[in-house]
Amino acid sequence: QKEVEQNSGPLSVPEGAIASLNCTYSDRGSQSFFWYRQYSGKSPELIMSIYSNGDKEDGRFTAQLNKASQYVSLLIRDSQPSDSATYLCAEEGAGNMLTFGGGTRLMVKP
């Protein structure tokens, strides 16, 4: 049974700070990982994908993958109140299906 674990939060950070969201996964064979953002009452919206060890940057977002430690993280720089949402970590299994964590709720306070 594949598992993806996230701290449910809420994670509270002040506006302008760096938010750090973490995720661990159980399947050592997993190759592809995704971060989705989900606003309350809305569907998940893809933010980042990462396939290789190391960092991947896109604007204010940086995804980090460490396959040896089975650990994925998302850093949000210069956090804005509009970043307040639930962030879902997902790994891709055979057949392209995604296994999601329970999500971390982020609150950015003005």
Next chain:
Amino acid sequence: GAGVSQSPRYKVAKRGQDVALRCDPISGHVSLFWYQQALGQGPEFLTYFQNEAQLDKSGLPSDRFFAERPEGSVSTLKIQRTQQEDSAVYLCASSAGQGVMQYFGPGTRLTVT
């Protein structure tokens, strides 16, 4: 064209009724997925189609759940004899193929009373 669309957006069913949920994927996307999301949890995989072929239905919670995609485009998720535990948001996602990112529709919120 535009993104993934789903209908209806909201559905209230009395326990025991049958429901049908529709998904229109992004044009040209061969892969289509159904997920179930309970309140406060992450989405959970239900079933997967590649074109019209249902390649994985391991996540369907019971034989009351049935999905089809007869022409390899629009998909319907059917739930027979709905139960209260079926209350959830049902999300559809599509992708251009294996190993390619999935894009989600707005979901159908099903409430069984």
